[in-house]
Amino acid sequence: MGALLVAGCTEYEPFTLLPFNPDSPQDTYCSISTAEIFIGSAQDAIPALTNPRIVAPGHAETAYIGDNDRVIGIRAGVDALAIPLSILRYHEIVNVDFLGGLQLAVTHCPLTGSSLAFDRGPAGDAEFGVSGLLYRNNLMMYDRNSEESLWPQMVRGARCGSRDGTALQMHPVVEMTWSAWREMHPTTWVVSDATGYPNNNYQIHPYGDYDENDEVSWPTAIDTRRHPKERTLGVIDASGGVGYPFGELESLGPIAVVDHAGVTSAQGGTVVFWDGAARSAMAYSRVVDATELSFSVVADQIVDAETSSTWRVDGVATSGPLAGRRLDEVAEAYVAFWFAWAGFESGQTLWEAP
Numbered sequence: 001m002g003a004l005l006v007a008g009c010t011e012y013e014p015f016t017l018l019p020f021n022p023d024s025p026q027d028t029y030c031s032i033s034t035a036e037i038f039i040g041s042a043q044d045a046i047p048a049l050t051n052p053r054i055v056a057p058g059h060a061e062t063a064y065i066g067d068n069d070r071v072i073g074i075r076a077g078v079d080a081l082a083i084p085l086s087i088l089r090y091h092e093i094v095n096v097d098f099l100g101g102l103q104l105a106v107t108h109c110p111l112t113g114s115s116l117a118f119d120r121g122p123a124g125d126a127e128f129g130v131s132g133l134l135y136r137n138n139l140m141m142y143d144r145n146s147e148e149s150l151w152p153q154m155v156r157g158a159r160c161g162s163r164d165g166t167a168l169q170m171h172p173v174v175e176m177t178w179s180a181w182r183e184m185h186p187t188t189w190v191v192s193d194a195t196g197y198p199n200n201n202y203q204i205h206p207y208g209d210y211d212e213n214d215e216v217s218w219p220t221a222i223d224t225r226r227h228p229k230e231r232t233l234g235v236i237d238a239s240g241g242v243g244y245p246f247g248e249l250e251s252l253g254p255i256a257v258v259d260h261a262g263v264t265s266a267q268g269g270t271v272v273f274w275d276g277a278a279r280s281a282m283a284y285s286r287v288v289d290a291t292e293l294s295f296s297v298v299a300d301q302i303v304d305a306e307t308s309s310t311w312r313v314d315g316v317a318t319s320g321p322l323a324g325r326r327l328d329e330v331a332e333a334y335v336a337f338w339f340a341w342a343g344f345e346s347g348q349t350l351w352e353a354p
Contacts, residue, residue: 062192214229244274
């Protein structure tokens, strides 16, 4: 990987940067602790995808997706795209250039359960690949166009090499079941299983029961207040953020609204929506047309008090005066396993249902 090379791998072997190049000392520099970086696999042993084939729901090449399988849903203007986690568990990164004219890297780390998308344009039109290195069990990306730096996914920027300190701009995503996304977005596109890797069986979870057990692959500190693999919506703010465990949200009922007092957008306050059937939570700005809305659940529907419009978990109004309007997602919100969210976002707060 250019001047970033790794030593031979044994279990729990820390990452080392070899050899030191006196003409390029930045190539051996990491601003994060290299004692927490481990070698998971060789570079590109997990092959990232770039502009994979996409098809419409119901196409034969979507037969691999079950109704309850989780997908990352992305919207850009009128375009909608679903990338199933069953694809991302094998590839971890999907570089996309065709969604609303954006250059996105849609990423999922199976070991931390974290789903984030980034705008690659401000990062110098990077095309990200899987380095094979893990920081606190989390995916470390590298730029295939310039291999000199490493980009930990949940750090959201470069932390090793000459681009250390370069931030990645997040693009909002909503994670939910395939059946729910398809119902909400009937014209969506979805990544086909014709990825060019015919030996991959996308109907089989390559990590077995990892999502449910309490094991973590590489040594890291664990916050024991929740099950380590509980999915958690993390909403980042200046103090670290707030984590909303799915179990706590589910205790409020099949549909829930949580006032997120800890984060304000440029327009105003934010709110968290929960839909138990879709297994989905997301944070949104409350502001529509310069009016800050207030939300509650009425007869298992999310309703705003100002216009009596009803809303669904992806932030779209389904009836009332605002029907068809969409709330702005909080880009700095994403789903991850609890142990990862708590470990990465220092100063974060655990939200618990009243």
